[in-house]
Amino acid sequence: MGAGELGIFGKMMPQPLLSVHGLTKRYGARIGCADVSFDLWPGEVLGIVGESGSGKSTLLSCLAGHQRPDLGRIAYDGADVLTLSEAERRRLLRSDWAYVHQNPRDGLRMGVSAGGNVGERLMAVGARNYGAIRDTATDWLGRVEIAAERIDDRPSAFSGGMQQRLQIARNLVTGPRLVFMDEPTGGLDVSVQARLLDLLRGLVRDLGLSVVIVTHDLAVVRLLADRLMVMKSGRVVETGLTDQVLDDPQHAYTQLLVSSVLQV
Ligand SMILES: Nc1ncnc2c1ncn2[C@@H]1O[C@H](COP(=O)(O)OP(=O)(O)O)[C@@H](O)[C@H]1O
Ligand SMILES: [Mg+2]
Numbered sequence: 001m002g003a004g005e006l007g008i009f010g011k012m013m014p015q016p017l018l019s020v021h022g023l024t025k026r027y028g029a030r031i032g033c034a035d036v037s038f039d040l041w042p043g044e045v046l047g048i049v050g051e052s053g054s055g056k057s058t059l060l061s062c063l064a065g066h067q068r069p070d071l072g073r074i075a076y077d078g079a080d081v082l083t084l085s086e087a088e089r090r091r092l093l094r095s096d097w098a099y100v101h102q103n104p105r106d107g108l109r110m111g112v113s114a115g116g117n118v119g120e121r122l123m124a125v126g127a128r129n130y131g132a133i134r135d136t137a138t139d140w141l142g143r144v145e146i147a148a149e150r151i152d153d154r155p156s157a158f159s160g161g162m163q164q165r166l167q168i169a170r171n172l173v174t175g176p177r178l179v180f181m182d183e184p185t186g187g188l189d190v191s192v193q194a195r196l197l198d199l200l201r202g203l204v205r206d207l208g209l210s211v212v213i214v215t216h217d218l219a220v221v222r223l224l225a226d227r228l229m230v231m232k233s234g235r236v237v238e239t240g241l242t243d244q245v246l247d248d249p250q251h252a253y254t255q256l257l258v259s260s261v262l263q264v
Contacts, residue, residue, distance in 0.1 A: 018178060048214045114150055145199065
């Protein structure tokens with residue numbers, strides 16, 4: 001896979017990490033998302049916002065390969081994702097990509113210890129040395145503010161906020177380049193959300209992650225996203241730099257969203 005292409009002066013031109021064109025997914029007669037196109041550049045955080053039912057989760061799950069779109073193209077690092085073999089797609093999901101679910105139970109193995117949840121991801125990408133795996137797992141628990149003495153506890157003994165932080169450690173330990181997040185702070189108390197957001201912001205910055213984050217919470221994207229895409233009824237109605245979109249929304253729907261008139 002190429003990292004770029006030669007421009008007219010023979011210099012390497014940067015290439016989007018993810019390039020999406022005309023993505024459409026229907027559920028019978030109902031539209032999940034329709035004709036969605038965007039580029040995500042390396043190290044960029046793209047926020048996707050819109051009221052409930054606007055197609056955010058459908059889009060994210062098509063991007064991450066959890067469902068197949070009816071139409072459209074997705075290129076990752078220049079490669080056509082939709083024509084990859086199942087083995088290639090699995091390899092991408094294991095090593096290059098990560099997916100943080102809204103509900104930590106969907107992204108954790110509840111019957112496995114905290115350390116095991118993190119360590120088994122390392123093993124999935126080839127780590128074999130038990131001591132090194134345990135050290136890395138301990139290090140990552142620390143990064144997400146989980147005390148080392150909890151390493152052998154199961155996530156079912158953790159609070160919702162801790163479970164979410166563990167899910168983040170499990171997903172980031174393998175050093176993915178592209179991270180998908182679906183409402184990562186949803187369902188948590190406001191004070192817990194604020195702490196998690198702070199932590200996420202630090203990790204995204206320190207690791208230079210490229211992120212597509214879906215949320216109905218504009219405070220989340222205000223803090224995390226470089227750029228926003230606003231969705232309504234499955235379609236993109238507005239895109240732009242986060243501050244631009246939130247401070248000077250152009251589309252009537254975005255104006256409603258920003259003024260919190262809409263029930264989200
Ligand atoms: N599995 C599904 N089967 C049928 N319709 C679905 C399914 N998932 C989503 N939809 C519909 O697709 C539209 C977009 O939903 P969704 O992507 O979940 O939106 P959001 O994440 O923004 O709340 C909605 O009309 C929703 O009812
Ligand atoms: Mg959703």
